[in-house]
Structures are given as C-alpha cells and as structure tokens.
Amino acid sequence: MIHRAIAKLAALAALALPLTALAQEQPSGWSLLNMPRGVTTISREVYELHMLIFWVCVGIGAVVFSVMIYSLIKFRKSKGAVPDTTMVHNTKVEIIWTAIPVAILVSMAVPAARTLVEIEDTRNTELTIKVTGYQWGWHYEYLDNGVAFHSRLDPESNAARQLGANIDPKTVPNYLLNVDNPLVVPAGVKVRLLITATDVIHSWWVPEFGLKKDAIPGFVNEMWFQIDADKAGHTFRGQCTELCGRDHAFMPVVVDVRSPEDFQAWLQEKAAEQKAAQEEAEVAALEPAGATQAG
C-alpha cells in the first residue's frame, strides 16, 4: 500500500518535471513539486494565493481527519459504543457547520477576486504587441513601431525531430523549446499582448509569467505582464497549450528579456532593418515595369 503510494507520488513528480523544467532557472528538490513562483507581479500574486489556499486546505484536512480518526477509535463497537438513534436534528450544530465553511470561502474569495481583477486590468501599459498564432508558429507585431516577424521552431530542433533523422535530441540545446526569432520585451515595463489566431485555436503560455491566454480566430484577447526589472538578460520559455493540430508540440514560445535601453536599441535597429527590406522589395517590384517602359 505504502509502496504504491510512493510510486504514485513519483509518477506525479515525473509529470510535473517537464512543466517546471521549461523555465530557464530550473527549480530543484521540493520546489519541483510546486508551481513556479515566476518573474512577474501577477505570477507572484498567483503563487501566494495558491500557497494561502493550499495551507487553508491543509488546516481543514487536519481538523476534519483528527476528529474523524479520534471518534472512530474512541467510540468503536468493540469498546461497547452504542449509536444514538434519538438525536436526528440539531439546529445549533447545523448553523455552525454552515456558517464556518461560508466564512472560510468568503475569506478566500476576497484575495482571489482582487487578483483576478488585476489580471484583467490592462490600463497604463507602455508597449503593445499583437500575437497571432497559426499552424504552426507565432507572429509578433509591435503595433506602435512597425516591427513584425514570425517566430518558428529553431532549425536545429526541427532537423532533429524529423522521422529518420540521425540526430540525438539530447544533443540539441533546448530541444523543441527554442525558436528562430524570440519575442523581445523590456524588463520592468507593463507590456500588453493582443492575442489572436488565423486558423484554429492556439494558446500563448509562459509558465514563469503565471498566465496563458487562448488565441482564437476572429477574437482579440488581452493579457499583460510586467517582468521584474532584475530579469533583464534572461530568457523564458513556454509552449502553445491548445491542441492545435499535427505540429502542436512544435510551436514553442521564447521570450528574450532586455533592459529598457537595450530593448529600445533593438527595436530601432529592427525597424530600420525592416524598412530597408521593404524599400528594397518595392524597388524590385518596380524594376520590371521600368524595364518594359525603357524598351
């Protein structure tokens, strides 16, 4: 019996492993069994809430089970206990065992509702990025800066995942959790994401941010995060979490966090690069017409 329970726990821990291992700073030991504390204001609140309610449940469990086990032992039949068949109703007791759980539920609902409202509060964001999910990758568009790009599975992972490929996935760094162009965001800034999709439903998720949001064709969902200022230079990884077809497992999310100054420099460089590429394409499109005119 105990062996089976231990085996079950081990299986559960093994299930939790790949989820927590998505983070760059890998948790170890007991923290593997819990959800990550995360690196955003919201993720920490969600974690604290989870821990508070966990300990409330532990307390209730301890009280209920100790009363139950005590009664089972103290008033057992072999000790001559006789069930009372006369007392079938006690108003006082019923009021008490209704009022106490209601009070506990309300006291848990207050902080939970506060966090929920905060999650939905997308006011005062300083940067807006449109995220579009498609089969199978992500498209990021910095709405105020004219920068847009696709983010697909990195070529190394893609080569190793092919049927008959002679590459050991263990030799590929961040196998299936790396992309060609990561999403670049500034640390310490409230960033708003507008999330949608072009074909089927996808879901944008980074565990360390404590949030995920469905990407639904025809709808625009909102989400925001503010990464801790000291996390500049870190990379966070996630995945699409809505079963979206054959290559659902091959559209990871990678977020490259930079300091606000580095981010602005990157954004300007990228904008100039894309503008130059666009102008080049326009010139190339005009050239054949120019050639026929001359002829």
Ligand SMILES: [Cu+2]
């Ligand atoms: Cu997807």
